[in-house]
Amino acid sequence: MPRLIIDEREIEVPPGTKVIDAAERLGILIPRFCYHEGLGAVGACRMCAVQFVEGPVKGLQMSCMVDAQDGMVVSTSHEEAVEFRRFIIECLMLNHPHDCPVCDEGGQCLLQDETVSGGHGLRRYQGKKRTYRDQYLGELIAHEMNRCIHCYRCSRFYQEFSGYRDLGPLQIANRVFYGRFKDGPLESPFSGNLVDICPTGVYTDKPSRYKARRWDLQRTPSVCIHCSLGCNTVANARYREVVRVEARFSGEVNGHFICDRGRFGFPYTNLPGRPRTARTAGGECSQGEAVAAAAEKLREISSTFGPQAVACFGSSRNSLETQCMLKRICRLQGWQVPGFFVDPALERRVRAAVSLLDASAGVSMREVERADCVVAAGVDPVNEAPMLALAMRQAFRRGAEILVADPRPIFLPFPFIHVPVSMERMDSFLEGLARLAGESSDGTGVREADLLSQIVQNGGLASSDLPLPVSFCRALFGSQNPVVLCGTECVRESTLPAAAALARDLRKGRDRAGLLYVLPGANAFGAGLLNSQGHPGFSRLLESVESGSVRALIVTESDPLNDFCHRDRLLGTLGKLDLLVVMDFLDSETARMAHVFLPTTTHFESGSCFVNHEGRLQYAEAVHHGGIPIEQAGGGSHPPRVYRGDIPGEGPKAAWVILAELGRTLGIPDRDLLGLGPWSLIGEEIPSLKRLEGTVFPPEGIRILSDGDPVQWVQGPEARDGEDDRGAVPPGDFFEILLTHWTFGTEELSSRSGPLQKVEKEPYGMMHSDDARVLGFSEGDRIVLSLEGGQIRFRLSVADRMGRGVLVLPRHRKLAWRNIPEMPCFVPRDRIRREDS
Amino acid sequence: MKSLVEAAKALAEGFATTFNHLFRRPVTEEYPEVHRVLPARTRARIVLTLDPDGEERCVACYLCSAVCPVSCISMQSAEKEDGRRYASWFRINFARCIYCGLCEEACPTSAIQLTPYFETCERDILRLVYEKEDLLVQHQGKDKEYNFYKVAGVVTRLAGKGEHAREEKPVNVKTNLP
Amino acid sequence: MIMWFAGLILLIVKLAVVLGFLLFLAAYLVWVERKFLARLQIRYGPNRAGRYGLLQPIADTVKMLTKEDTIPDGADKGLFCLAPAVVAMTAMLMFAVVPFGPELSVFGRKVPLVITDLNIGLLFVFALSSLGVYGVALGGWASNSKYSLLGGIRGAAQMISYELALGLSLVPIVMLARSFSVVDIVQAQERYPFILVQPVAFVIFMISAMAESKRIPFDLPEAENELVAGFHTEYSGIRFGLFFLGEYVHMQVLGALVAVLFLGGWRGPFLPPPVWLFIKIILVVLFMIWTRGTLPRLRYDQLMTLGWKMLIPLALLNIVVTGAVVLF
The missing domain is CATH 2.40.40.20 (Barwin-like endoglucanases)
Incomplete structure (x- = not known):
């Protein structure tokens, strides 16, 4: 461990640490433009110069290019270094336009900060400035090349880190230009990160263009809910409107970056049509009246037809609190056990995934990045969970071999082996791989040819695909840290155990072999934890409605009409209900059919917990109080000129709070509902999480997977309620x-x-x-x-x-x-x- | 004894001085009848000025609202079709303003300026909340020259790339010449 | 019986006239003070309400009556309400013993131009003056505010200190007049006003009187730049008005006492006696205002030093000297 002295303070750092990082550990932020922790060092900007006074390296050096070594004495405030940095920033500013007031980066601009910190206050250069023509880069990113200081961060991120080729540097010398060869939208679904990493305003966020300055924003740590990865974000709100979502560094989940779906997917919370008042059959009313109306009708139905005539339905976008409260109310009222997925097979797959993951198998995305061999089965990362693709690319950059077995056309931003195995034969393909791995670890000698031919046969592959798996299998045998990725959206139910078995087999003779399931929805893991035996499955539920044994349906933050395949049947079935209560923040089709509608808040407005694919419980803080955005309240012009004590449109409450109110109206004492507090509520409903009660929530979330028996995660034995897995291919063409x-x-x-x-x-x-x-x-x-x-x-x-x-x-x-x-x-x-x- | 005499003398002097003041003309200016001409740089009612081309100078950069110690300025920036950034609404709450002039100092485009006019009293406090229409004036105020978009380097109707003050023609990124 | 009724009616008329005059004068003294002080400071003073601001006292009264009357949450309500009344009442009662003219003959009946001629008139004045400080101290304490409390305590301390000098300065007058009755003291000045024989007593009395009425340079109980408004910080509306009224009535009473005890009271040539008294009162009050316009406020220790180390010994000395002169 090298020990070195920076600015008269000693520090010991792991070998390979750059001096710039060592200084940052001491709280000394050396000015930099090109260096980025996630992208590494290139030494392009010359801004991080420091003086090496003693030790193996001497003189003025770039702190991002020098590894910390024993005996180094570094001065960041040495006269020579300060002078050097002052000239560098002056040079970088020579051609910078005079447009800070109209630049969106102003206020969060590294160049502004370093210009001030470098001591360059007045322009001395009176010559002409170099200019560039800007390009159209699509609807997400605005381009303003005049501001560029040529740090190469954008091209390094875009090409090296994320593996897309359509944006990069052109030209030489004083004419270096970053952009595309021709105008056009950026191809990468990670292009939004250019906004975050550009140290000045070359790339700015187009949807939030000219909306706000950083200092005016209410900022809070949040969690992305657009897929099951649970990337960490910073939500930015102003004037009762979420205006921007940025990536938040998380060492375990997403690193420094997020995908464009997470970055630009938030506007659903600001939509002008978002319902903000409760509705009953009699029209709009107050939240209290609507809850009372629903409760009265529910009481009537359960006294006439029994409590089992009431069913509840949540979704995988519910917060954990909402899911737990829904379950709790159903239990206390004797209603039907709530379901969370419209597809019973999917529900079972999620349940299986949750039960198959345990602490020794489950891996985070960071661990995927460190894997040296990746098998992905039935998963399309870029489309289902985009950041997973970036994690896989980092593994690839470290030399990992990557194989994707999926019948769909898969695109990934790096070379990989695509084996188009059909879903039907996925299991046997994985089993073959597992057997192969087992054989190799037994040391009995690999009869590769036999096994491979078996795999190929089982996988239904053409013989032309053969050479690729052979090379891959060699890599898999030699790997130290393999990871198995498995989707849940399209695969058969039996594929999940097959993937787990492969991971288990791979673990023999190795330290580690990871397993990662991509789940359908931000809180699908929570739904899987809660969902237990007794839930009949959505199709059964529909049959009960059709037969008249279920009379009332409570839908919380879920839109079955959006997710369910057979739309006409569902429409007819919902129409048969005596009572349809819908709580949602979307103006969904189901919400429009509701007899009683109760508006809820989004996770931007009331903090909530989500459990991501690896069982990491993360808390998304509320960023603002909700209410109709001022831009809408003012109709585009200035805000209304009235004084009022309330916030217009602040009616919605968190779904679990509304559920509790409904429960209280139905006679459940408050101490069993809201009185419990969120932690106890979660603990009550998911007994294995009881141990978390009173925990101080760490910023990186809590990994709730335990090392013990994985079965305990699912309450009771696996429920197989007669619905067979209709995965078998029917005979014929x-x-x-x-x-x-x-x-x-x-x-x-x-x-x-x-x-x-x-x-x-x-x-x-x-x-x-x-x-x-x-x-x-x-x-x-x-x-x-x-x-x-x-x-x-x-x-x-x-x-x-x-x-x-x-x-x-x-x-x-x-x-x-x-x-x-x-x-x-x-x-x-x-x-x-x-x-x- | 001497000090007693001195004290008495001092007292008498004081009383004499004040007594003499009785016969001097009051220096008070009787305000509503007599309007004094205030210096041009007096800090009172705030205006938004136009640039020499007659377009709004304000680019809604939020610097005035950031620097305002009482947070009485609020606005929303927006973009015109030609790329010009402007304030879609701009509001100053004069009930809160303390006329410190920091907004004028912070303004990078000379848009916001304080004028000597101070008689802004209202009975209804809402009428002290000025919108952009109330703030805009049809002149350049104290700064007759400055035209931000002629030097800014961003494309507007006024100037394209390389057409602003002290700018070279845009780089041709497709040339092979050194 | 008829005589008794006539006496009663006479008393009521006298009371009404004196009280009316007192209150009217108190109101206009405010105007006088503001106008006079303004001229001392080269300003105009009030000049908006009526010509020369003559309606200003009326405007002030209306304002004071219509303002919201607030009582602080932690205040002792009873005492809080009582305090201003005590101040105003004691000040007004003091005037009862001030003669404003010689005996008058109306329809053959002798009418003394004084509300009541007590043979212990001076003691009555001192008693009421001492009571007045209760208003200040109670008001300060009942407000439940630190500024008020400090003001009240200062008021009480100042009153005790200067009451002594005030009383002692008048002992020679009583010795000369051989009576405590104010009427008798005026009678005793038939040949010359006492200021000529008792200049030291006059000075001590003037200083003490200003201190008693809490006027600059002795306004420590209010000291607005230290204590917000001192003992009446928490008062508003008409309650504050009563304090205000008390102060100005107090000024008049003290002016009247100076006139009566040192300046020969209502005596004077050509003009009717009450007018002479009025002129003398106004002169004393104007002097007080002039002082306000000239001198800065004393520091607390200076106030105490002046009272205890200078005025009281001086007054005692004056008594001894006067006693010796009278004796021999």
Whole structure:
């Protein structure tokens, strides 16, 4: 461990630490532009010069380029270094335009800070400034190249860190330009990070352009809820409106960056149409009246038909508090056990994932970055959980071999091995890999050829795919720290245990082998923890409604009409209900059907807990109090000229608070509801979390996975209530339809974001080029898919690197995918035809 | 004894001085009847001025609202079609303003200026909340010359890239010449 | 019976006239003070309400009557309300023994131009003056405010100190007049006013009188730049008005006492006796205002030094000298 002295203070740092980082540990922030902890050092800006007084290195050096060594004596305030930095900042400012007042970076600009700290107060250069033409970089990022100081942070992030190639440096000498070859939207779904890392205002956030200065923003640590990864963010609000979301550093979850879905997906909380007043059949009313009306009707129904005639339904975007309160009320009132997923198979898969993860297996994204071999099964990282793709890229940059087994066409921003195994054969493919790993660790000698041929057979692969897995299998045998990633959205139920088994087998003879499930929704893990035996599954629930045994349905922050396949059936069923109570912050279709509607707050307005894919309980603090944004209240002009004591539109409350009020109105004493406080409430409903009671919440969250018996996470034995897994491919020539998520446009909350709607692609379906050739289709054809539920029209795109016999459709709002009667869905080939032209 | 005499003398002097003042003309200016001409730099009612081209000078940079010690300035910035940044609304609460002039000092475009006019009293406190329409004046105020967008370097209707004061023509990024 | 009624009516008329005059004068003394002080400071003074601001006292009264009357939360309500009344009442009662003219003959009936001629008139004055300090001390204490309390304590300390000098300075007068009755003291000045024989007593009395009425340079109980407004910090509206009234009535009473004890009271040529008394009172009051416009406030230790180390010994000395002169 090198010991060195910086500014007369001694510090010991791990080997390989740069002097600039060592100084930061002492609380000395050496000025820098190009150096970024997440991107590393290049020594481009020359701003971090310090004087090395004694030791192995002497003289003026860049502190970001020198490793800390024993015996170094460093002075950051040495006369020579200060003078040098003063000249550097003056040089960097030579061509900088005079536009701080109209630049969005002003107030959070590193260049401003370092200009002041460098002592460059007055411009001495009277010559002409160099200028650039700016480019159109899409709807998310604004470009203003005049401000550039050529630190290379953007190109290093964009090309090296995230692996996209369409933005980078051009030209030489004094003309270096960062941009695209031609104007056009940035291809990377991580482009928003350019805003965060650019030390000045070259890249600024377009959706929040000219909205606010940093010092005017209410800022609070928050958590992204647009996928199950739970990336840490900073939410920024002003004038009762969330204006910006930025990445927050988290050593374990997302590192320094977030994806664009998380960054630009927040506008659902500001939408003008967001419901803010309660409604009953008689029209708008106060929250109290609506709760009373709901309670009265509920009491009537449960006394007439019994408490089992009341069912509740949550979702994976509920906060943990809401899920627990929902469960609690159902238990105390004797109502049906609440469900959280519209797809019973998905519900079981989530439950299985939660039960299969334990502390020794579950890994965070940071651990994925450190893996030296990654197997991904049935997961499309860029589309389902974008930041996972970046984590995998970091593993790739460290030399990891990466294999993705998925019938869908997968794109990742780095070279990887794509094995288009069908969902049907995924398990046996994984089992084969597991056996291979087991063989190798036994040391009995690898009969590779045999096993590989078996894998290939099981996987239903063409023999041309063979060489790639062979090289990969070698890497897998040699790896020290492999990680298995597994999706839950499209895979069969049996794939989850197969992935866990692979991880378990890999762990033999190694220190570690990780397992990571990508779950459907920000708090799917919480739903999985809570969901226990006794819940009949959503289809059973619908049958009970149709048969009349369930009369009332309470839906909390959930939109079954958005998620459920068979839309017509669901519409009819919901119409049969005597009472539909909906609590939501979205103006969803289900909410519009409600007999009693109660508006709720988003997680930006009332702090809430979410459990991410690895079982990390994270708290998102409230950033503002809610209410109608001032921009809307003022109708675009100045805010209304009135004095009033209340906040307009502050009616909504957190869903779990409303649930508690409903419970209290129904006669449950308050000490069993809100009186418990959030920790006890969670502890009461999830007994294994009782130990957390009274814990001071650490900023990085609490990993709630325990080392013990994984089964304890799910209360009681696995409930198999008769619904068979209809995964078996029916005989004959069928296409399996895979409903998938896209980075933009399919996730429930972010698809309501105006800026993301501008960048999302028009929906299209995909099939293998061989299949298309057989059917006589070609790229760009308009295709009609006729199902019992109705027709689905889409444009076709063909690909070579995907499974045969699958048709991949996005869950896009512009695509009529809700005409699919049930998942999984197999369609005969003759039902697919080209639209008559 | 001597000190007693001195004390008596001092007292008498004091009384004499004040007595003499009785016969001097009062220096009071009787304000509503007599209006004194105040210096141009007197700090009173705030205005938003126009640049020499007749466009609003304010670019809604929020510096005045940041520096305001009583937080009486609020605004919302927005973008015009030509890329010019401006205040979509701008509000000064004169019921709170202490006329310290820090906003004028902070203003990078000479937009916000204090004028000598101080008779802004109102009975209804809401009428002391001035909106942009109330604040805008049709002249340049104390700074007749400055035109921010001519030197700023950002593209507006006024000037494109390389057309501002002391700017070179934009770099051709596709050339091969050294 | 009829005579008794006539006497009663006479008394009521006298009371009404004196009280009315006293209150009217108190109100206009405010105007006089403000105007006079303003001229001393080269200002105009009030000149908006009526010509020369003559309606200012009326405007002030209306304002005071219509202002919100607040009582602080922690205050002792009873005492808080009582205190201003004590101050105003004692000041007004003092005037009862001041003669404003010789005996008058109306319809053959002798009418003394004094409300009541007590044979211990001077003691009565001192007694009331001592009572007045209760108003200040109680008001200061009952307000439950640190500033008021400090003001009240200062008031009490100052009163005790200067009451002594005030009393002692008048002993020679009593010795000369051989009576405590104020009427008799005026009678005793038939040939010459006592100021001529008792200049030292006059000076001590003037100083003490200003201290008694808490006027600059002795306004320590109010000392607005240290104690906000001293003992009446928490008072507003008409209660504050009563304190105010008390102060100005006190000024008049003390002016009247100076006139009666040293300046020959209502005596004077050509003009009717009450007018002479009025002129003398006004002169004394104007002097007090002039003093206010000239001298700065004393420090607390200077106040005490002046009282205990100078005025009281001087008054005692004056008594001894006067006694010796009278004796021999």
